[in-house]
Structure formats: structure tokens, C-alpha cells
Amino acid sequence: MAETAGIVFIVMGLFFDLFGCLGLVRLPDIYNRLQAATKCVTFGTCSIMFGVFLMKGFNATGFKALLIILFLVLTSPVAAHALARAAHISGVKLWRGSVIDRYEEDKGKKE
Amino acid sequence: MNKPAGNGGTERHSTGAWLAGIALLAVLLAVIFFRTPEVPFFQDLPHMDLFRRCFFILFLCMALCLYRICRGPTPPDRAVAIDILGIVIVGFCAILAIPTGRSWYIDIGIAWALQSFIGALCLAKHLEGKRFDE
Amino acid sequence: MRSKMVRAALCFLVWLGLTYPPHWESAVVGLAASVFVAALTGSMFIQRPHLLGHPGRYFWFLIYVLVVVWECFKANIEVAFLVAHPKVPIRPGIVKVKTSLRSDTGLTVLANSITLTPGTLTVDVDRENGVLFVHWIKVASGDIEKATQAIVARFERILLKIFE
Incomplete structure (x- = not known):
């Protein structure tokens, strides 16, 4: 029973991973790519880890899988935020279909 | 450092390219599911016929990330792809730990997750044009 | 100590x-x-x-984790739909939202959960004014108040109980 549930979680995680990487290739500019990739790949990998925990139960592998979930949820949004900010500061423009850029306006005011 | 000259991506979305992409993806997934290539190692383990398919789907994800690393028009694009590649590899290590039953594969996963996070932060600092100790 | x-x-x-x-x-x-x-x-x-000793905060934190996991699941379905759609129907832009959280931990958790939920990504935080710059994949309105209602409001109520 736990094994079947684990396999279901792993397959769901693989599905989301695949869509995240497809988003990395398809979407037009870096900010959109960052959105798709960060959300889907983080959630997919966390789901894979939870599946591993369900299949293995409470032993060394299971505990470490839970720890990896904790690390990923804490670190991956921070890395995404740092990369988005760095991209904006280093001068990458938004996609030409973008509607609004309040950040650029504010930076212009400060200088 | 020199500023990236990107005007934020110039890709267009045509229906023909979408159909071609869907067809390519469907062919690849069909090959993975129905004519799974043999892996040269760990052949006689339990669940291996399922996990071989998982490995090849993850290889597909990695190939997409590598495409973005090679092609990415601006440096931040490459940095993002490197970060995502790290997370996919963590998932790969974790799945590898199940059929083989060796728990040190997941230790590699933990180390890789932390290392990839620190690498992403360093790349972000570098792209902002700062030194690493600011 | x-x-x-x-x-x-x-x-x-x-x-x-x-x-x-x-x-x-x-x-x-x-x-x-x-x-x-x-x-x-x-x-x-x-x-x-001294805030670590209040049991009510842990209860709200548990509820918050459940809310975030559910939102995260919805986010993934939505992004998968966007990526698979032939025309990629996006309207991206960076909007400004206000928050009444002031503590460092609260702001960090808010920014992280905004990144993990549908269509939004925190780009920068201005701690003095309590302003977050959020990249939104489908901008509904560029107005500060409306964007705040749409993005921040659902987390802020719970986070105020946890971290302030």
C-alpha cells in the first residue's frame, strides 16, 4: 500500500519536473522561465522525495528524503529571488509583451 | 563587467512549431515507455523496469536544461538553467537510492542541493556586479 | 542566551x-x-x-503549511497548463504590493510563499516601506491596492498571527 502510494507520488513528481523543464525552454524571457522552472521543479522534486520516504519508511533514506524536502523548500525560492533581482540589476529587459514594470520606475526615481 | 544586450527574448509562438514539439515529445515518451533502452548497470534489481523509465524521463528533463544552458541568450538564463539542473539531479539521486538500497546516494543528493544553492547565490552576486563578500 | x-x-x-x-x-x-x-x-x-513559547503560533503555522501546499499544487497545475498551451497566453509584468509585516522572518516567509504560489515571483523587498516587488505572470491590474488584495491578502492574515 505504502509502496503504491510512493510510486504515485514519484510519477506525479516526474510529470511536474518535465513540465517545469519544458517551461524553461518555451517561455519567452528570464522572469517567466524562472517562475515556471522554480515552482514546478521544486514541487516535483519534493513530491519525488515524499514518494521515496513513503517507499522506504522510517530509516536512514527516508529521514534524509524528508530533510531534502526541508532544504529545497527553504532554499529554492531564495535562489530564484536572488537570480531575478540580479537579472533586473544587470539590465535584462522584460519581454516586449509585458504590461507594466513598477520596479524599473522606482529605480529611476531613486537615481 | 559587460552588460548583456538582451532585449528580453525574441521567441515567437507558431502553431506549427508547437505541433512539431508535441510530436517530438510524444515520440520520445513513447520510446521511453514502450521500448525502454537498457541501462548497462543494476539490471537484476526489483522495480528496475519501472525505475528505468523514471531515469529516462529525468534524462529528458536534463537535456532540456542543457539546451537552455547552451542556447540561453543572456547570462542570467544560463544561471537559472544551472540551478534547475541541480534540483533535477537531486531528484535523480533520490530515485537511484530506492532500487539499489544504498542510502549514500541520498547523501550525494543533500550535498548537491546545498552546493547548487550556494552556487546560484554566487552567480547572482556576480551578475549584480558585486564581489562575493559584500 | x-x-x-x-x-x-x-x-x-x-x-x-x-x-x-x-x-x-x-x-x-x-x-x-x-x-x-x-x-x-x-x-x-x-x-x-520569547515568541517561541506560544503554542497558538505553532497551530497557525500548521494551518499555514497546509494552505501553502494546496496553493502550490494549484500553481503547478496552472503553470503546466500555460506551458502546454500552443499560444502561451501570458501577460507578464512587475507590480508593487504593500504588506504590514515588519519582522525579518515574517517578510522572508511571505516572500518565499509568494514565490511558490500561482504566477507570482518576488523580485525585491523594500523593508523600510514594507513594499514587495512581484513579477506576475498574468497581470490583472497594476494598481497597488488591487494587486495587494489578489496576491498578499490570503497569506498575510495568517502570518500576522504567527510572526507579529
């Missing part, structure tokens, strides 16, 4: 998880290492240790 003790306990818990199954030799080494790390880093990370 109390924050150092809490920090040492957290480090020791992570060490125990990493070296499961527990063994007394590795536990002794881990205890020494976590006390050393806590003495070095001091009160850098936990600045208000």
Missing part, C-alpha cells in the same frame, strides 16, 4: 536526522558541533526568542 540554546537544539536535531539511526558517538560529536556553531553565530538568526 535563550536564542543560542534554541539554535543549538535545532542544529542538533538536523544532525540527528542526518546521522539516523542514532548512535551515541555521533550524537556526542554532533552535540559538541552544534554548541560550537550556536556560540559562534549567536543571536544572528533568532532575534525574539
Whole structure:
């Protein structure tokens, strides 16, 4: 029973991973790519880890899988935020279909 | 450092390219599911016929990330792809730990997750044009 | 002093998880290492240790985790739909939202959960004015108040109970 549930979680995680990487290739500019990739790949990998925990139960592998979930949820949004900010500061423009850029306006005011 | 000259991506979305992409993806997934290539190692383990398919789907994800690393028009694009590649590899290590039953594969996963996070932060600092100790 | 003790306990818990199954030799080494790390880093990370004793906050934190996991699942379905759609129907832009959270931990958790929920990504935080710059994949309106209602409001109510 736990094994079947684990396999279901792993397959769901693989599905989301695949869509995240497809988003990395398809979407037009870096900010959109960052959105798709960060959300889907983080959630997919966390789901894979939870599946591993369900299949293995409470032993060394299971505990470490839970720890990896904790690390990923804490670190991956921070890395995404740092990369988005760095991209904006280093001068990458938004996609030409973008509607609004309040950040650029504010930076212009400060200088 | 020199500023990236990107005007934020110039890709267009045509229906023909979408159909071609869907067809390519469907062919690849069909090959993975129905004519799974043999892996040269760990052949006689339990669940291996399922996990071989998982490995090849993850290889597909990695190939997409590598495409973005090679092609990415601006440096931040490459940095993002490197970060995502790290997370996919963590998932790969974790799945590898199940059929083989060796728990040190997941230790590699933990180390890789932390290392990839620190690498992403360093790349972000570098792209902002700062030194690493600011 | 109390924050150092809490920090040492957290480090020791992570060490125990990493070296499961527990063994007394590795536990002794881990205890020494976590006390050393806590003495070095001091009160850098936990600045208000008196808040850790309120049980109500842990209850709300549990509810918050459930809300975030559900939102995260919805986010993934939505992004998968966007990526698979032939025309990629996006209207991206960076909007400004206001928040009434002031503590560092609260702002960090808010920014992280905005990143993990549908179509939004925190780009920068202005801590003095309580302003977040959020990249939104489908901009509904560029107005500050409306964007705040749409993005921040659902988390802020719970976070105010946890961190303030």
C-alpha cells in the first residue's frame, strides 16, 4: 500500500519536473522561465522525495528524503529571488509583451 | 563587467512549431515507455523496469536544461538553467537510492542541493556586479 | 542566551536526522558541533526568542503549511497548463504590493510563499516601506491596492498571527 502510494507520488513528481523543464525552454524571457522552472521543479522534486520516504519508511533514506524536502523548500525560492533581482540589476529587459514594470520606475526615481 | 544586450527574448509562438514539439515529445515518451533502452548497470534489481523509465524521463528533463544552458541568450538564463539542473539531479539521486538500497546516494543528493544553492547565490552576486563578500 | 540554546537544539536535531539511526558517538560529536556553531553565530538568526513559547503560533503555522501546499499544487497545475498551451497566453509584468509585516522572518516567509504560489515571483523587498516587488505572470491590474488584495491578502492574515 505504502509502496503504491510512493510510486504515485514519484510519477506525479516526474510529470511536474518535465513540465517545469519544458517551461524553461518555451517561455519567452528570464522572469517567466524562472517562475515556471522554480515552482514546478521544486514541487516535483519534493513530491519525488515524499514518494521515496513513503517507499522506504522510517530509516536512514527516508529521514534524509524528508530533510531534502526541508532544504529545497527553504532554499529554492531564495535562489530564484536572488537570480531575478540580479537579472533586473544587470539590465535584462522584460519581454516586449509585458504590461507594466513598477520596479524599473522606482529605480529611476531613486537615481 | 559587460552588460548583456538582451532585449528580453525574441521567441515567437507558431502553431506549427508547437505541433512539431508535441510530436517530438510524444515520440520520445513513447520510446521511453514502450521500448525502454537498457541501462548497462543494476539490471537484476526489483522495480528496475519501472525505475528505468523514471531515469529516462529525468534524462529528458536534463537535456532540456542543457539546451537552455547552451542556447540561453543572456547570462542570467544560463544561471537559472544551472540551478534547475541541480534540483533535477537531486531528484535523480533520490530515485537511484530506492532500487539499489544504498542510502549514500541520498547523501550525494543533500550535498548537491546545498552546493547548487550556494552556487546560484554566487552567480547572482556576480551578475549584480558585486564581489562575493559584500 | 535563550536564542543560542534554541539554535543549538535545532542544529542538533538536523544532525540527528542526518546521522539516523542514532548512535551515541555521533550524537556526542554532533552535540559538541552544534554548541560550537550556536556560540559562534549567536543571536544572528533568532532575534525574539520569547515568541517561541506560544503554542497558538505553532497551530497557525500548521494551518499555514497546509494552505501553502494546496496553493502550490494549484500553481503547478496552472503553470503546466500555460506551458502546454500552443499560444502561451501570458501577460507578464512587475507590480508593487504593500504588506504590514515588519519582522525579518515574517517578510522572508511571505516572500518565499509568494514565490511558490500561482504566477507570482518576488523580485525585491523594500523593508523600510514594507513594499514587495512581484513579477506576475498574468497581470490583472497594476494598481497597488488591487494587486495587494489578489496576491498578499490570503497569506498575510495568517502570518500576522504567527510572526507579529
